[in-house]
Amino acid sequence: MSTNGTEKFEGVVTRLGDKEYIIPSLSTKQARRLWPLIMEINEGVSVQNLPEKYEKILQIIHAAISRNYPEVTVEELDDLVDLSNVRKLQMIVIGQSGLTTAPGPQPVAPNVSVVSTGLTSTVPS
Numbered sequence: 001m002s003t004n005g006t007e008k009f010e011g012v013v014t015r016l017g018d019k020e021y022i023i024p025s026l027s028t029k030q031a032r033r034l035w036p037l038i039m040e041i042n043e044g045v046s047v048q049n050l051p052e053k054y055e056k057i058l059q060i061i062h063a064a065i066s067r068n069y070p071e072v073t074v075e076e077l078d079d080l081v082d083l084s085n086v087r088k089l090q091m092i093v094i095g096q097s098g099l100t101t102a103p104g105p106q107p108v109a110p111n112v113s114v115v116s117t118g119l120t121s122t123v124p125s
Contacts, residue, residue, distance in 0.1 A: 007068040012092045016080040022068050023061075023089070025096040030063045041090070057090050064093040 009024035026034065037056045045053060058081060062074050081089060 009067050011064075011068070011096055014089065014092060016077075016085070021065060023064055023092050023096065024067050025098065026060070026064050026093065027067060030067075031097060034060055034063055038094075054086060057086055061086075061089045061093055064096065 007022045007024075009022070011022040011024035013020050014023050015021075031038070037060060041053055041056050041060070058074065058078060061081060062072070062077050065072055065077065
């Protein structure tokens with residue numbers, strides 16, 4: 001599972017757990033199959049749907065990693081990916097696949113409010 005020169009595809013070297021992996025781009029076949037997920041992962045991100053979004057992101061990351069490491073299962077990857085590296089891994093796959101950022105608006109941290117209440121009045125109440 002570690003980088004040992006037998007990887008078929010170039011990519012970004014990333015440490016997951018105690019091993020290094022080379023994360024390549026998605027293949028065009030994978031991209032076509034996963035495009036609905038790629039488009040959906042950044043749409044309407046909220047605290048309530050983050051677990052569902054992470055599940056979709058994990059599928060995308062797994063597809064890319066499986067090109068060099070077909071023996072890695074989604075379950076194994078689920079243990080290796082955590083909340084501190086999931087966004088980084090997502091951006092590696094998206095970047096390696098030729099996109100500069102993920103499609104759609106970028107997600108915000110769960111504790112950041114983006115709800116507008118309208119214009120702020122400067123008139124004393």
